[in-house]
Amino acid sequence: MTQYTLxxxxxxxxxxxxxEHRMARAQAMMRALNLDGVLLTTETNVRYFxxxxxxxxxxxxxxxxxxxxxxGKPIAVIPxxxxxxxxxxxxDDVRAWPSPFPEDDGVSLLSQTLAELPKRFGRxxxxxxxxxxxxxxxxxxxSLYESSDFELVDVSREVLHLRSIKSTAExxxxxxxxxxxxxxxxALPKFASIGMTERDVVAGFRMELLRQGADHSPFIVSSSGMxxxxxxxxxxxxRVIAEGDVLIIDTGTVWQGYFCDFDRNWCFGDCSSQTxxxxxxxxKATDAGFAAAKPGNTTSDLYRAMWPIMQAGGALGNDVGRLxxxxxxxxxxxxxxxxxxxxxxxxxxxxxxxxxxAYLNGDGKVKQMVHEENIIITENGAxxxxxxxxxxxxxxx
Numbered sequence: 001m002t003q004y005t006l007x008x009x010x011x012x013x014x015x016x017x018x019x020e021h022r023m024a025r026a027q028a029m030m031r032a033l034n035l036d037g038v039l040l041t042t043e044t045n046v047r048y049f050x051x052x053x054x055x056x057x058x059x060x061x062x063x064x065x066x067x068x069x070x071x072g073k074p075i076a077v078i079p080x081x082x083x084x085x086x087x088x089x090x091x092d093d094v095r096a097w098p099s100p101f102p103e104d105d106g107v108s109l110l111s112q113t114l115a116e117l118p119k120r121f122g123r124x125x126x127x128x129x130x131x132x133x134x135x136x137x138x139x140x141x142x143s144l145y146e147s148s149d150f151e152l153v154d155v156s157r158e159v160l161h162l163r164s165i166k167s168t169a170e171x172x173x174x175x176x177x178x179x180x181x182x183x184x185x186x187a188l189p190k191f192a193s194i195g196m197t198e199r200d201v202v203a204g205f206r207m208e209l210l211r212q213g214a215d216h217s218p219f220i221v222s223s224s225g226m227x228x229x230x231x232x233x234x235x236x237x238x239r240v241i242a243e244g245d246v247l248i249i250d251t252g253t254v255w256q257g258y259f260c261d262f263d264r265n266w267c268f269g270d271c272s273s274q275t276x277x278x279x280x281x282x283x284k285a286t287d288a289g290f291a292a293a294k295p296g297n298t299t300s301d302l303y304r305a306m307w308p309i310m311q312a313g314g315a316l317g318n319d320v321g322r323l324x325x326x327x328x329x330x331x332x333x334x335x336x337x338x339x340x341x342x343x344x345x346x347x348x349x350x351x352x353x354x355x356x357x358a359y360l361n362g363d364g365k366v367k368q369m370v371h372e373e374n375i376i377i378t379e380n381g382a383x384x385x386x387x388x389x390x391x392x393x394x395x396x397x
Contacts, residue, residue, distance in 0.1 A: 009213065010172035012256050014051060018169055019090050022049055022162070023073065029158050030070050030125065037117050038068040038125035038155060039110075039144075042135045044329050045127065048163055049074055051089040053257055056082065062099040063136045065110050066091075069117055077110050107140050111147060122150055129156030131334050160334040164326050165348040171376055173258035174328060174350050175385045177214065178374050181253050182387035184208040185264045189396050194243055194268050198222050198236035202249060209253055219252030219261075219331055227271045228278075228367025232263075232320075232356070243269040246393075248370060252331040259331050261352050262372040262386045266394045272362025275369070279393040281313030282371040285355035289323065289337070293351065293375055293382035299341040306355045307339075315357035316366060324354040327374060349377040350385070 026049065030038065040046055043057040046066045057064075065077040076086045079099035086094045097109050114124065127134070134141060145152060166174070187208050192201045202222050209217050222236040223229035224247040232250060241247060250263035265279060285306040292305035306323050307315075322341075326333035327350045335343035337351070345351075356370035374385040 009176055010169065014169055016090055018167060019049065019051055021167070023068065025162055026068050026159075027070060029155070029162065030068070033123070033125065033153065033155065033158070034121040035123045035125045035153060035155070036070050036119055036121055036150065037114070038159075039114070040066045040068065040127070040159075042127070042133060044163075045159060047257060048329060050076060050086065050091050052076070052082070052086050052091075054082070054085055060135075063106055063140065065106065065136075067113060067117070070120070075113060077106060077113050079106070105137075105140075107143055110140075111143070114148060114150065119149065123153050124148065124150035125153050125155035125158075127156045127159055128152070128154040131160060132156040157334075163328065164334060165346055166328060166350055166376075167348070170258065170328060171348070171350065173256055174260065174374070175376070177253055177255035177258060178260040178262070178385040179387070180212045180214050180255065181209060181251060181260045181262070183212045184214075185249075186387070187212075188249075188264070189266070189394070192241075192247075192266070192396060194241055194245075197238050197240050198224055198247070199238055201241070201247070202236040205249060205251075209251070213255070214253045215255050217251055217253040220249065221251075222247065222249045223368075224248070225367065227275050227361040227363060228359075228365070228369070230368060232368060232370050241268055244271055245269075246271055246275060246367075250370070250372065257329055259327060259329070260374055260386065261327050261331055262374050263370060264389055265369070265371070266396050268396050270395060271393070274359065275361050275367070276393050277313070278357065278359040278361075278367075278369040279371070280391070281310055281315070281359075282355045282357060282369050283389070283391055284313075285309040285323075286353050286371055286373055289353040289355065290373075290375060290382050290384075293345060293353070293377060295345055295347050295377060295379065297345050299335050299337045299343045299345065299351075300339055301345075302337045302351075302353065303339050303341075306337075306353070310355055310357045313357070314359055316360070317358045318356055319358065319368070320354065320356045320370070322354070323356070324352040324372070326350065327352050345377050347377055347379055351375055351377065
């Protein structure tokens, strides 16, 4: 993977070899940790190893289980409503119960299936740690602890690491949605203007994303204010954009289950030299992070490349807590670009560079300036997946 090249929209379906490769990597991890299997219960992990792609995860009523045995193919233990879809994946062994069934809801069938696994070590992996969740009732988890013959072992970090190294097919998906979103951002000046509300601008942007080919945009946040903005995770609001306002829009938009995650800033009319300078500082910090994003360096090297530039540029602090993160089939993935994370950067990792700083604007008020881009780590260093933002804060009439 010396150079990523986007030619056209990738295929929506992964090939069989994609899942075979993922399973082989998972089973190598199991051998290293002396595990007899891994139990997965969340949308992203089930989809990653099975290819089961459905919007039905929006319904929290039913639990879903996927077992990765130490040898062979995954075993699905799912509600009957999902059998047809799961049977269209590469998974051959699909076991089901008529859910919802609160008295049991899959516990007996899951326990029976786990009991059939060959027990060499008596250890079963589950995602029990940070940056993960189980998506199953606590009573079911307690039942596993009490009735299972397995010792439950946390494999959160190992599963996150497996997913952090993207295949070419995965990179193509993220690269495609980055290009779609870059095109939508480029079109925004054609329909955004003074007198519109943030909500109206974001609605127009959402429609443009769909016109450009996005599947959907579960995450679009915005903030605006005179000569700067105060927050980057709320909005959009009904605030009317006025002369001198700075607007940020940050989006996590999806194509076939894979996210982009980056933002853009604009000033309507004109703004202070301090705000323009803050924009140029975070832009330069992004360049420094990009230069440091190469195999053998760490996520903390990215932090150490970016933060001193912002300090020298007048940064009063950073409320986000990190300067970027992993990206892929979740909007934010492990690892994080912090001073202490120290995760090794490897070829195939997709990362965001997200320097943000508090600064004093022209009125002496504390405002925020955040810039974000998406990159892929290759043998030769980093490569942009999002189309690079303008070097100076764009001014819209």
